[in-house]
Amino acid sequence: MRLEKNIKKISVVLLFALSAAPSFAQDLLARQAPVDRRAKVVDPIELQDLKVKEEHENPAADLYGDFDNKYVHKATPIPNHIKIDCRHFCMPTPSRVVTSNFGYRWGRQHKGLDIKVYIGDSIRCAWDGKVRIVRYEGAGYGKYIVVRHYNGLETIYGHLSAQLVHEGQEVKAGEVIGLGGNTGRSTGSHLHFETRLCGVAINPAIIFDFRHQDIVSNFFTYDEDKIDDMSAEATRLRGKVGNGGYSRAEVRGEVAEAKEDEPIMIGTPSEGGIHFVKRGETLESIARKRGVSVARLCQLNGFSKDTKLKPGQVIKFS
Ligand SMILES: [Zn+2]
Numbered sequence: 551m552r553l554e555k556n557i558k559k560i561s562v563v564l565l566f567a568l569s570a571a572p573s574f575a576q577d578l579l580a581r582q583a584p585v586d587r588r589a590k591v592v593d594p595i596e597l598q599d600l601k602v603k604e605e606h607e608n609p610a611a612d613l614y615g616d617f618d619n620k621y622v623h624k625a626t627p628i629p630n631h632i633k634i635d636c637r638h639f640c641m642p643t644p645s646r647v648v649t650s651n652f653g654y655r656w657g658r659q660h661k662g663l664d665i666k667v668y669i670g671d672s673i674r675c676a677w678d679g680k681v682r683i684v685r686y687e688g689a690g691y692g693k694y695i696v697v698r699h700y701n702g703l704e705t706i707y708g709h710l711s712a713q714l715v716h717e718g719q720e721v722k723a724g725e726v727i728g729l730g731g732n733t734g735r736s737t738g739s740h741l742h743f744e745t746r747l748c749g750v751a752i753n754p755a756i757i758f759d760f761r762h763q764d765i766v767s768n769f770f771t772y773d774e775d776k777i778d779d780m781s782a783e784a785t786r787l788r789g790k791v792g793n794g795g796y797s798r799a800e801v802r803g804e805v806a807e808a809k810e811d812e813p814i815m816i817g818t819p820s821e822g823g824i825h826f827v828k829r830g831e832t833l834e835s836i837a838r839k840r841g842v843s844v845a846r847l848c849q850l851n852g853f854s855k856d857t858k859l860k861p862g863q864v865i866k867f868s
Pocket residue numbers: 650660662663664741742743
């Protein structure tokens with residue numbers, strides 16, 4: 551009993567000593583540096599609110615500096631290596647039909663993907679962000695929208711029939727910001743979709759898989775030395791769906807899944823066929839289905855015969 555009491559006493563003393571010492575030290579510090587004392591008054595929650603407010607007024611300020619609508623492609627120094635968080639996204643359209651790829655086309659660079667949509671189809675914002683530009687360009691984008699996202703990317707939506715947002719408006723991923731159309735330099739209604747980082751156009755197929763209506767991965771790492779190879783690879787894997795052979799249901803997103811059975815031919819047939827791996831498929835079963843040997847599949851894809859395939863994986867078969 552006595553022992554217990556003593557322990558209690560000791561702990562009270564200890565507690566006092568522990569709590570008293572730091573506050574005494576803080577008082578000393580504060581006396582030496584009045585700035586510290588002032589800083590202590592600011593509620594940490596207030597500071598956080600201020601940061602959030604700044605971020606909302608000027609998304610990705612670290613990369614872009616100011617937020618203004620002066621230039622469509624605002625070129626700012628791009629880091630050699632930067633990781634972008636692509637989560638919390640929304641596909642801009644349920645259309646699975648890519649009608650034109652990123653890259654060289656008709657003697658000029660095509661800086662985005664063309665996705666088949668019909669006039670009046672909803673076009674949705676890819677991530678949370680702030681609308682930077684809502685404008686019309688008769689010889690190019692037509693009616694278009696530029697959104698700067700908090701993750702550092704900018705997206706551009708072109709050839710719209712209607713723009714439903716205004717400059718400076720904060721938007722959420724999935725919010726309908728415009729309607730599909732055929733305005734500007736466009737033959738046939740479609741969405742011209744661009745993803746840009748510090749003004750540099752990035753092949754959207756590196757980030758978005760329209761055919762499977764998903765992002766390619768949760769994070770996209772921009773690496774100056776690798777970006778061209780990544781772009782070519784993305785086009786090879788997620789490029790054109792046939793030669794305009796698409797159904798209205800596919801465009802409207804009314805089909806539950808991409809037709810996994812059909813090989814997607816990209817460019818000329820000599821460039822090879824691609825197989826989307828389904829659940830339960832093995833190298834053997836795919837080899838049988840495609841009429842090639844397992845050894846050939848391994849050679850084309852850099853596999854060993856024991857390589858385990860994952861559903862959704864894309865492999866070459868010719
Ligand atoms: Zn285009």
